[in-house]
Every structure is written in structure tokens, then in C-alpha cells.
Amino acid sequence: MSAPVATSPGAPWLGITMGDPCGIGPEIVAQAIADGRAGRCVVIGDVAVMRRALRQLGRELPVAQLHELVDAAQCPPACLPVWVPPGLPEGLVALPMGQVNDAAGAAAACCIEAGARAAMAGRIGALVTAPVHKEALAAAGVPYPGHTEMLQALAAAPGGALPPVRMMLANDELRTVLVTIHLSLRKAIDQVTFDAVLQSLRIAHAAAARWGQPQPRIAVAGLNPHAGEGGLFGDEELRIIGPAVQAARAEGIDASGPYAPDTVFMRARHAPPAHPGEFDIVVAMTHDHGLIPVKYLGVEQGVNVTLGLPFVRTSPDHGTAFDIAGKGVADAASLVAAVHMARRLSRG
Template sequence: MPAFHTPTPPVLALTMGDACGIGPEIISCLWLDSAMPDALVLGSPQVMHRAAAWVAQARGEHPPVVVEIHDPKNWADVPAGAMPVWAPPGLPEDLIDAPVGQVDVRAGRAAAACIRAAVRLAQTGVVAGIVTAPLHKEALALAGEPYPGHTELLQAEGAPPGQPPAPVRMMLANGQLKTVLVTIHMALRQAIDAVTFESVLDTIRITHDSARLWGVERPRIAVAGLNPHAGEGGLFGDEEIHLIGPAIQAARALGIDVTGPLAPDTVFMRARHAADHPGEFDVVIAMYHDQGLIPVKYMGLDHGVNVTLGLPFVRTSPDHGTAFDLAGTGRANPSSLLQAWRMARQLVSGQGAA
């Protein structure tokens, strides 16, 4: 992991995200703050130039120089401190006219085009990993994409030719807690039905196998129950008895250190790492989206990172959305994107994630 040749020096692809959201602005912040030496932006040079100007104006600084490149392999052939931007095939020519702070089909098409191009660069070894700025799911749907979000699109595009997509899982992490989801972007009624023996066991396996990326060979995995009090012995539901528990037993038979099903209202507190109190577990597996993401996001959006486990390349992203209300102001906080970039750098270098 990754399964392809890593470029030297390793370069990360930064996808622009939704052009009408804060993605272009928080990417621009990274150059203003640290003159990113090893990242290639995939997106519209016009949009990135405009975003850099907004951020610089809000800060009272000079904007970074945006340099359009025509071959992504030449990402380093730009002046020191300049932002290399490659416009991949499929970007709408009038993307710059899409209204900032609003859902627009052109932004959805552009976001999908950037993701697909980034995957191709990762598969061919041009980039070592991908960091994605936020996209808007409604804009993606308007563009005719059959995928509800980044994770599903990356899963489909990352599959080798002629092979079905490999199972992937979404992990949200910060310095205190890591949580992996069995189900992701679907209605809660559907998510309950999607909690099966196979889906839980696959999640445990993927989590265990991926933990070496962040420096843990044998992770201590906790599995949350689906129901209140993990079903209370069948009083509040029997999924823990018939589905989740058997999957945990099967994982243990494979030599995986996994505990559960545990009460969802306390397992995240038990796993939380503090300076004076290390957690009982290295990672918690949650059954559905909000069960796992609320605890991590409650600790602060500035440091959370989304990592897609199971892909043949590293992919991270900030744990927030497009923030249309802040788009165009130059005041969006880039902290989560910076953490996503740092974690991707650690993962592709084999140093593990904090």
C-alpha cells in the first residue's frame, strides 16, 4: 500500500472540490501559509486564481502565484512558492461563471472530473496520494453522477479494469479518536438493513489490515452495537445477537483483536485518547454515519480527517462540507484540510498517522 510506484519526491494531488464552495479558498490558504512544495492542484486555474485573490485580500497579503501546467508530470516546473494547477479533461469551460455559494451542475461536473483524473494519476504513479477538498452531493447528483459522494466515486474509479470495486470504508480521525463506518451515505432505514454479518466482518477486516498505515500492526478494535445498550440482550433489538456478534467472533477466529458489540453511548468515550488517559481501543467501528461521525466532529472540525480505507492508494479529506455561507469571503478555516494533507504525507511516506 500503495500498490504502485511512488514518485520521488512524493507529490499529492489536491482536488479542487466544488468550485462554488470553500475548497478553492482553503487550498489557496495552504500556499499562503506554507508554500506547499509537493502538491498538484487539479481544478480550474481561473477558479483557483480568483480564490487565491479572495484569501489574500481577506488577510491583507499578496496572493500566491497560480501557474497553469499542461502536463501533470511537470508539476515541479513552477517557480518556488507558486501553485501548480492542472485542468483535467471534462471541466466546463464556463465554470468560472457558476454562482459562488450555490449548487450548480457545472461545479458537480468539475468535481467529478477532478476526482477521476486524480485516480488516474494515482494509478499510473504520477501522484502518491489524493487529498480531496469538499464537494457538494446535490451538485454531483445534478451532474448525473450515480454516486452519493467522494467515497463511492473513488471506490468505483479505483477498481482495476474488468474487476468489481473492492470494499472500502470511511474512517474519520483526529488525535483523540478514530472511527470507521460500516455504512456511509444512505437513509437510516436503509443503513439498518445494510448492517449484515458480511458488512460488519468486512469492516473489521479492512480496519485491521489498514491500521499499519498509521503505524499499528495489531489494532485494538471496538465494535459499537446498532441498538441502544447494544440491544440489552435482545430487549431492544437482536442485530447484536444474530449479526454483529457472530461477525466479531469470526474476526477473532482470524486472529483480530476485536471487542464488542459495546454500548454505542459509551464506547467512544472509552476509546478516546487524552494526554493523561490513553483510550482502551485504537479504533471504533460504528454501524452508521452519524453514530460514528458525531463523536469525532464534536471534538472539533478543525482537526478531523476523513480517510478512505481499502483503496489501492492513499486518500484523505477534511471532515467538513462546502460551507456555501463562507464561500467567496476568503475567511474559511483551512485547518482540517491542512491536517488531511499532513496525514496523507505521513501515510504515503510510511510514517503512520498521529
């Protein structure tokens, strides 16, 4: 267990969405706050659900219902502050644990939207999102397959274009930015374009300044086995990826590649003193290419960061874990890591 977080009185309050109320989200949020590992955080969710989560953990902690986010400053230190967003469905605590439910999906989406709008208005310093279930979102009629796409739409100006965003999964040893995310592999390959790769490099380069790397070393993974072997196994590296890397370098971005995707992550892994990484970030073309290496190193420390939003958003590197939901055994380590990273990034 990581040590309790000591945050200064002037530190910004972070917002944490409860996630799917039928999953482990509420209990890992409750655990992190009850243990003092989250610092100054407000839960965006349902009061009864959060009280149940504390009972599932066997913890006794007062739950303070906030009428407005600013009321968090008036809460005593040893309590769990909960802001109930407008429009949150009622009766969530009666839903069966560990099952897909449309009301749970609607509740999760409501909390995400409220949190994003609060972050964009400056009412919270950053947004940390607990896990949601994609089937529950779909059952609720939410037209987005996950957090990233929903937050991107919420960040767009009315009638304006969607802001370019990218998903980054990070832990202490590896940081991976994805060109494509929640698409079938057949569709994802079609989305690997010169513009998409170059834009990914620009977003990764700009975002790195937030964690103190104004000139990050960015490795670009190929799409095909052995990065195409000069066109023998596919020519996307020659036609698309390589030219995008050269264009990024012409803009002053320290990008290199494309490298064979089955070895570049080993080269980038930063595990000093025995293995200092050659690169600070790896840009991968598809979801599984980029996420499997990071998750293999330890889901409990992985953090999902959405790059390109007008506010800081992080999330734990795991799902709703319906199989253990409500049993009080879920590990909050990844959520705590997400909170710590959100706090670092929100301070610039």
C-alpha cells in the same frame, strides 16, 4: 496556524482536487499552499478559479498552469501549481458563489476522476479531495452520492467487482470506521450484515499498519441502545455483530464488543495523560453513530480517509460551506490535517 511544512526534495507530490468551485474548496486549498502548510502539492482544478481564490484571501502568489503533472517538479517554490484535467468544464469562474450548480458538480467529478486515475498510475503520491456538494453532483448526473462511492467505482477493474472500501473519520483523539455510510437509516440497518461487519474489521485491521499499528485494538459499537441489552432492544448484536467480532478474533484481529454505542467513543478517546484511550479504532454501524463523536471533538482537525482503495485518499471533515464561500474566512486547518495524514500514509 500550523507551521509551514518542510518536505524533502524526494517527497512525493500530492494531488489536491479543488472541490466544488462554488464552495470553500478552492480558497482553503489556496490558503494551505500559500501559507506553506501543504508541502509539495499540485492542485487538480481550474486556473481562473484558483486565481480568484487567492484574490478572495488577499494573497499574491503566482499560479502555474501545468500541461502534465510531472511539470510540477519544474515549478518555483513560491507558486501554486494547477493541473487542468482533460474535460474540465469551462467558464467555472463565472458561476455564482454559494449556490448549487450542475456545471460545478460536473467539474468537481472531473477533478476527482482525474486525481484518482493519476494516483492509481503512480503520478501522484496520494489524493486529497476538497469538499464537494452532493446536490451539485446529482444535478450533473453523477451516479454516486459522494466521494467514497465514486472512488470505489473508479478503483474497480473494468467489468470487475467493486473493491470493498470503508470510510474512516479521524483526528488526534478518535478514529472511527463505518460499516455503512450514505444511506437512509432504514436502509442502513438492512446493510448491517455479518459479512459487512467482518469485512469492516478486516479493512480497519489491515489499514492500521499504515500508521504504525500492526495490531490495533478495535472496539465494535452496537447498533441498538445499550447494544441491545441481551436482545431486549433488538437482536442484531446477538445474531450479526457479536458473531462477526468472534470470527475476526479467530483470524487474529484484536476486536472486541459489541459495546453500547453511547459510551464506547468516550472509552476510545485518546487524550493523554489524563485519558489514554482503551481502543485505537471504533467500528460503528451507521454514519451518524460514528461521525457525530469525532466531529464534536473538532471539525477543524478531522480527516476523512477512504480505507481499501489501491491508493491513499484523504479529505477534510466538513462540507462546501456555501454560506461563507468566497468571503476569504474559511479555515484550512482540516484540509491541512488531511494533507499531513495523506503524506504519512503514502510513505507507509
